[in-house]
Amino acid sequence: MHKNIQEDITALVTAALAKAKLRLAPEEIIIDFPTDNRFGDFTTNIALKLGKLIRRPPRDVAAELVEIIQREIAESELKDSVSLVKVEGSGFINFYLAPGYFYDQLGKIITEGKEALRLDTGKGKKVLIEFVSANPTGSLSVAHARQAAVGDCLANILSFLGFNVQREYYLNDEGNQINILGRSVELRRRELAGERIEFPENYYQGDYIYDIAKEADKQKIKDAELGDFAADHILKIIKQELSDFGVDFDCWYSQKGLAKSGKIEESFSQLKEKGFLYEQDGATWFKSTAFGDDKDRVVIKSDGSQTYLAPDIAYHQDKYKRGFSWLINLWGPDHHGYINRIKASIEAFGHSPESLSVIIVQLATIFRNGTPIQMSTRRGQYITLREILDEVGADASRFFFLMRRTSSHLDFDLEVAKKQSAENPVYYVQYAHARICSILRSADIRLKEDLDLSVLAEKEELDLIKKMLELEAVLNVCLINRDPYPLTVYLQELSESFHKFYDLHRVLGQGAALTCARLELIKGVKIVLSCGLELLGVARPEKM
RNA sequence: GCGCCUGUAGCGCAACGGAUAGCGCAUCAGCCUCCGAAGCUGGUGGUGCAGGUUCAAUUCCUGCCAGGCGCACCA
Numbered sequence: 001m002h003k004n005i006q007e008d009i010t011a012l013v014t015a016a017l018a019k020a021k022l023r024l025a026p027e028e029i030i031i032d033f034p035t036d037n038r039f040g041d042f043t044t045n046i047a048l049k050l051g052k053l054i055r056r057p058p059r060d061v062a063a064e065l066v067e068i069i070q071r072e073i074a075e076s077e078l079k080d081s082v083s084l085v086k087v088e089g090s091g092f093i094n095f096y097l098a099p100g101y102f103y104d105q106l107g108k109i110i111t112e113g114k115e116a117l118r119l120d121t122g123k124g125k126k127v128l129i130e131f132v133s134a135n136p137t138g139s140l141s142v143a144h145a146r147q148a149a150v151g152d153c154l155a156n157i158l159s160f161l162g163f164n165v166q167r168e169y170y171l172n173d174e175g176n177q178i179n180i181l182g183r184s185v186e187l188r189r190r191e192l193a194g195e196r197i198e199f200p201e202n203y204y205q206g207d208y209i210y211d212i213a214k215e216a217d218k219q220k221i222k223d224a225e226l227g228d229f230a231a232d233h234i235l236k237i238i239k240q241e242l243s244d245f246g247v248d249f250d251c252w253y254s255q256k257g258l259a260k261s262g263k264i265e266e267s268f269s270q271l272k273e274k275g276f277l278y279e280q281d282g283a284t285w286f287k288s289t290a291f292g293d294d295k296d297r298v299v300i301k302s303d304g305s306q307t308y309l310a311p312d313i314a315y316h317q318d319k320y321k322r323g324f325s326w327l328i329n330l331w332g333p334d335h336h337g338y339i340n341r342i343k344a345s346i347e348a349f350g351h352s353p354e355s356l357s358v359i360i361v362q363l364a365t366i367f368r369n370g371t372p373i374q375m376s377t378r379r380g381q382y383i384t385l386r387e388i389l390d391e392v393g394a395d396a397s398r399f400f401f402l403m404r405r406t407s408s409h410l411d412f413d414l415e416v417a418k419k420q421s422a423e424n425p426v427y428y429v430q431y432a433h434a435r436i437c438s439i440l441r442s443a444d445i446r447l448k449e450d451l452d453l454s455v456l457a458e459k460e461e462l463d464l465i466k467k468m469l470e471l472e473a474v475l476n477v478c479l480i481n482r483d484p485y486p487l488t489v490y491l492q493e494l495s496e497s498f499h500k501f502y503d504l505h506r507v508l509g510q511g512a513a514l515t516c517a518r519l520e521l522i523k524g525v526k527i528v529l530s531c532g533l534e535l536l537g538v539a540r541p542e543k544m
Numbered sequence: 545g546c547g548c549c550u551g552u553a554g555c556g557c558a559a560c561g562g563a564u565a566g567c568g569c570a571u572c573a574g575c576c577u578c579c580g581a582a583g584c585u586g587g588u589g590g591u592g593c594a595g596g597u598u599c600a601a602u603u604c605c606u607g608c609c610a611g612g613c614g615c616a617c618c619a
Contacts, residue, residue, distance in 0.1 A: 035562070045562065045600090052599055089563045090599075135619070177619055283617055294546085294615095301617040308619050333613050336548050362549060363613075404557075407549065409612065411556070416569095424582085425568075431582050439579050477560075489558070492567085503575090503584040544582070 006031055008078055009042055009095055016068040022050055022061075031095075033473060037466065040084070040094035047091040058091025066093055102465040103453040109468065109524045114531040117471055121479065122163030128319050129155050130253075131330035132242070133170040136231040137181045138206055139384040140241050143332050146410065147361045148385070149401035149537070151330045152247040153484035154359075156535045157475055166324070169249045170315065173231050174256040175308075180204065181234075182227025188213040189226075208234075241385045246394050246537045255311055258318070264306070267314040267349075268299070276348045286313070291344035291353075313345040320351055327356045328482065336360050359482050364401065364410040392417045395538045399426040402536060403488040425492055429533065430541050432495035436526045437542040439507050443519055455517045460501040464521065467497040468528045475535075484536070491532045498525050 010031045017024055024046055034043040047065060051058030069085050084096035109116045131151030134144045151167070159165040172178075184203040188210050191197045199205075212230045221229045242248070258264065268284075271277045276287045282302035286309065289296050299310045319327050327346075331338070343353040366373045366383045373383060388397050396417045403425060404410045416424060456462070474490040507518040533540045 030560085032560070032562095035559075036564090036566095039563065043562090048562085048599060058599070092563070172619075175619070281617080285617095298617045303617080305617090307617065333548070335614085337615055339548095360548075365612095408557095409550070413556095416556095427582055428568090431580085435580055435583080442579055473560095480560085489567095496567090499583055500585095502579080503581095506579065508579045544580085 005078075005081060005097070005101065006042065009082070012069060012072055012076065012078065013044060013046065013065075013093075016065055016072055017046070019068050019072075020065060022054070022065075024050060024053075033470075034092075034094065037463070039088060039092065040086075041097040041466070042095040044093050045091075047087070047093060051091060059087055062087040062091045062093050069093070099454065099457065099462060102462060102469070103456070105469055106453055106456075106465050106521065106524050109527055110520050114527055114534075117528065117531055118160060118162075119472060119475065120162035121476065122158060122161050124162065124164050125326060126164045126166075126324045127158060127326040127328060128166050128168055128322075128324040129158070129328040129330070130168045130170055130319075132247075133172070134238065135172045135177050136235040136238060137177055137204060138208065138234065139386055140238055141382050141384060142364050142366055142388070142412070143361070145245070145385040145388060145397070146364045146401045147330045147332070148242060148245055148247045149398045150359070150361055150406050150484060153398075153402055153487075153536055154328070154478070154482065156537065157478050157484055157487070160535060161475060161479055163326075166250045167248070168251045168253055171235070171252050171254050173228075173235075173254050174259065178227040178231050181230045182223075182225075184209050185213050185216055185226045185230045186223050189217055192217070241389070244389055244394065245385060246398065253315070255315075258311055258315055263318055264311055264314040267317050268310075271313075271348060274348060286341070286345065286348075288341045288344035291340075291347045293340040293344045297341050309341060309345075312342060316342060316346055316356070317349055320346075320349070320355075325355060329356065329358045330361050331358060333360050333362055357482055359406060361406050362409050364412045367411055367413040368415055388414070395430075396424065396426045398537050399429075399488060402484055405485050406483045425488070426538065427544070429491045429495045429529065430539070430544060432498045433526060433529050433533070434541050434544045435502065436498070436522045436529075439522060440519070440526075443508060443515075451516055451520060452513060453517050453520065455514050456521055458501075458505055460497070460504055461518075461521060464497045464501050464525060467494050468524060470494075471528055471532065487532055487535060491529065491536070494525070494529060494532070498522070498529075 010029060013031060014026070014029055017029070028049055029044070029046055031042050031044050034040055047058045047062035050056075050061050054061070066085050066087055073079050073082050073085065081098055081101040082095055083098035086094055086096075088094050129151055131147050132140070132144050134140055140148070155165045155167050180203055184199075187197050187199055187203065191199075192210065192213055209230075212233050215233065216226055216229055219229075268277060271286065276290060277299070278285055278287060283298045284300035285296045286299050287296050297309055298307050299313070300306055316327065329342075339358045342358070343356060346356055347353050366388075391414055392400075397412075400412050400417050401410065417426075456465070470490065471494075474486050477486045478484050505518070507522060508515055510518065530540045
């Protein structure tokens with residue numbers, strides 16, 4: 001049994017290189033998954049790299065190394081796990097694992113459940129993931145919905161990988177947009193009272209403003225308090241939308257609270273001490289060019305009011321003060337120009353720019369039957385998260401938002417997402433889960449037999465086990481890319497392996513030994529599928 | 545003009561710098577007396593253009609072409 005066979009093989013190869021008196025930097029010795037399982041279970045290209053360095057044909061170098069590796073394996077505890085090492089292609093050294101290794105791993109998953117899949121790469125590192133953070137001036141849009149899905153799922157994955165994750169929503173509950181919101185409600189209230197009004201174009205046009213105006217009238221809210229009243233009202237709606245979408249935040253960080261705390265002034269005085277603030281043209285500037293920004297940025301305008309950057313500098317500084325050592329921000333593509341100045345600010349306070357990861361979540365275009373739906377936030381004409389939830393449901397919409405790379409544009413067709421058919425990948429995965437549950441329901445529970453997994457010798461059975469064991473690597477890819485997207489691809493592949501197995505081999509009625517083993521096999525698949533779907537935040541139906 | 549994202553099959557998308565570029569839809573041909581056919585099997589069909597780096601480029605670099613988004617003392 002090996003905790004991590006990839007590491008064991010790496011150590012073995014390193015030792016073999018030393019024995020052959022061949023030198024290669026440790027970071028060059030990479031034992032990887034091959035692109036295709038016909039090339040074994042692990043592969044390394046060291047012979048190709050060495051061949052160039054020492055001017056020998058790569059295949060010869062590989063053959064020499066394989067001979068040494070085979071002898072090493074025979075003398076090590078790997079001899080039961082690795083069945084074959086050979087040179088293939090232009091000089092790749094490929095490792096084929098023994099079925100016994102896979103049975104051991106499957107057994108572990110069955111007995112330990114999803115805990116067997118858990119990793120501790122994070123080692124409890126405190127990470128703050130801030131996402132959505134939409135202004136409380138209207139319902140959440142499609143862009144926010146995608147951010148919510150990506151952020152929540154990424155948080156799930158990081159936490160599964162042993163990070164100590166906190167989800168945070170930065171609440172822009174004061175400032176210009178709240179004033180405009182208040183004035184919008186005020187005008188609508190007067191309009192409802194019969195007054196003729198001129199409604200400015202840059203005010204909030206949506207019909208929901210009328211609803212808030214009616215409510216404000218009923219509660220006799222004063223004009224001056226309408227902004228806060230409306231923001232509170234809308235915030236409740238946002239919270240409910242997110243909650244129905246399966247996204248719950250640990251912290252709602254109020255900008256108003258930040259402003260009152262004096263932390264903004266505090267961070268300014270610190271920046272001033274360090275010489276990164278200066279006055280010019282009546283405004284106060286942050287010297288962000290000192291850290292690679294294109295130009296310096298105004299933090300206090302010549303009229304004395306702050307720009308948006310001012311509280312943001314203090315806010316990010318406060319994140320570190322609260323003990324987080326890794327900050328992840330999910331922003332819309334319209335904020336990408338903002339990355340440099342925020343990174344500059346954290347650097348000015350002595351933090352490494354790498355400790356802040358900004359993930360730009362590209363926009364999603366909503367389609368209906370192949371036709372894009374035009375949107376305008378200003379006119380209040382946009383598809384909201386609420387509408388998507390009502391029409392498509394949380395499961396399918398979460399999956400759809402996650403099934404493309406976060407950095408890529410996403411086309412989201414409402415009609416396809418609604419379809420409960422093969423076109424819809426959500427159901428393909430959920431169907432595999434339901435199918436397993438169905439078999440388990442039909443299984444004769446009186447069937448008792450000493451479990452021997454080694455009867456699982458069919459190609460589809462071994463492929464299925466191998467696919468199950470890939471989850472760990474997939475989650476690491478998600479971590480490295482800061483993108484939950486690979487998990488959606490993986491779950492479709494795992495489902496495919498299961499469906500192929502199911503089609504060719506019966507589980508029930510195959511004689512006690514084989515039936516028992518296959519039941520355990522599909523229980524294992526269920527554990528992995530279920531774990532993956534849970535990380536995505538998608539339901540795992542027992543029946544469909 | 546500057547920055548970011550994207551160009552792969554009719555459409556939507558995959559491919560840590562690797563081996564014969566995969567999958568879904570569509571289309572054509574098959575598979576249910578048997579655990580769920582929301583499934584499986586097979587056929588058709590492809591890397592925007594030009595250079596460069598590399599043993600190896602869809603992937604990295606440069607230029608061009610095309611599409612999307614953003615470039616405030618707005619938030």
